[in-house]
Amino acid sequence: MTTEPTSLGMNTRNRLRLIVNRTTDLTPLKSVATKAIQLAEDERSAAMDLATVISSDQALTAKLLKLSNSAYYGYARRISNVREAVILLGMRTVRSVAISSAIIDAFRVPDLERGGFDQDLFWAHSVSVGLVAELIARETRISRPEDAFTAGVLHDVGKLAMMLAEPQLFGEVVDLVNHENMKYREAELAVFEIGHEHVGSRLSQRWKFPESLISAIRDHHPAKGVHGIVSMGDLVAAADLACNREGLACGFDFTRDEARKAVVALPPAVDLAIGKVHGGMATVEEKARAFLLHVTARPPQWYAPHRGELGAEADPAQEAGAA
């Protein structure tokens, strides 16, 4: 298990508080997201409440309908309003789209668009982890697939907070990774003395996320690796490793060096789950890209220039952006 924040030193705890405070100041969460997060899903009126909350936000409604009618869900029937989306795609799916989209939006602040940090690749990694977590949840039934998706998308939110609140320190981390051949995890602990999972879980407490989501974010870096999938934390950790193994990593910790690529042992359920998708990880990547395209309403930077050995110049994302 990871260290509890309470067992951290005084300085570290202060730094944690500082990061979280600065982040919540800089990234006010839309009220629609707060309401969607706090929705009591057992209530009979939950679906109706969710539809009402989302309908009140035109931008979110437009994104949701675009995504609903895209190949992402591959739905033959035309979904023309939030009510139909909630009924046909499911309440949890719609809610997870609302929350993910609101948080991606909240972190689109100019300070984060600069520097050596590629936010598109950060979210590309996060959404891919969300999709794989959803698949593993479907396979293992440890949690509802939609909740696993949300947890996967948000698992690294602590990294964003650290960069936003302490851009100089975070720059040092990126430097250590890029020039000193340090692993991201070691660099982060060396500079911040605290892991991003603690920042993320503290931040999600502040945002009043449900307990299962907070613990999934907190526990997604098990010290001894993932040996079985019994909690949402294991599930997200396994999805994270599965994506890193395929090179679907965040921009700054991306490694082109085969020797440095994470060698990971994962429970068989992970590959079983991914194997059930036609096309496997390639389909996951395609879906992650479609999700970001519809949710951010702009073609995201993608892995092609990093991953493709050949024709790195022909990046479809950039071509689409120029068109």
Place this chain on the structure above:
Amino acid sequence: MPVAGDLLAAQTDFIALLTDPDLLQLMLFACPDGVLATNEEGDIALYAGASEAMFGYRPVEVMGHSYRLLLGDEQAFQSLRRELESHGQVSNYEIPAVRKGGAAFSAAVSAAVMKDRYGCPIGTIFYIRDHSGVRQIEDALRRNNTQLNHLVSELDHLAKHDQLTGLLRRGSAVEAAEDALLSSGLEREPFGVALFDLDQFKSVNDSYGHLVGDRVLATLATVMRRVARAHDIVGRFGGEEFVAFLPGADLAAVSGFAERVRVAIERSRLVISDDIHVSITVSAGVATLPTCADSLNDALRIADDRLYAAKRAGRNRVVNHDSDERRSAA
């Protein structure tokens, strides 16, 4: 005064042409429609154009008679008269007309009340066209259209239904289930999904032939329809796999439904000949919205997983929960 032919050849001016009575007369008689003029009382004073060919009367037979003579019935006559009185004119007014000898036909009448310079009506002029040809075409079109609509609905039915069992095909069944969900609204009423698969169906086909196989499929379809309520949706998912969507059914209700189908199939004996009976069994996996899954697709996926769990556990059973091996997926 120059004669009409000269005027036409010269192509001078219209007014000059219209002042030529010979030309006007020619035009009147060459008109392909019947041209009638009546006096203020409605008695026929002019009977020209195609009138004679259309109605069969000679001019002397109708002169001085009311134009009622040419119309099919009193009601039609009265309604045309009222229309003329109130509006002063009618255009392409469809009316039943009658020829000499009593043969009825459909006519299109355009007419206008003529007035003197003081505005007093002095009579009415009628242009009457034999509409029966158009009518015939219209009727034929209408008949063809009805036939086509019938064929289209038949084709639609064929496309949506499986011919062998008469049940909805996969796509239409799912669509019908979505319609049912959409109409139930956001209240999140329970919604049951049951997937069935005949056990060892391939060996039935192999040992007794496809005709017997078809009878087995039809038997399951009949049983499912009998056990289902009127508003339940029953479909053939493909091969030997069948689906039932039960609006309003919770897990207990949909499990009960699947169990009743299973027992009924187990008890049925398919008689092939005096000494050969085939016994069949069916396995089922069931799931519900919103307790097991959040969307129809997910519910189907879970029901499918449970169906295969039922097969693995030895067939001829209904499974409505996840297996333990899934829970401890390591």
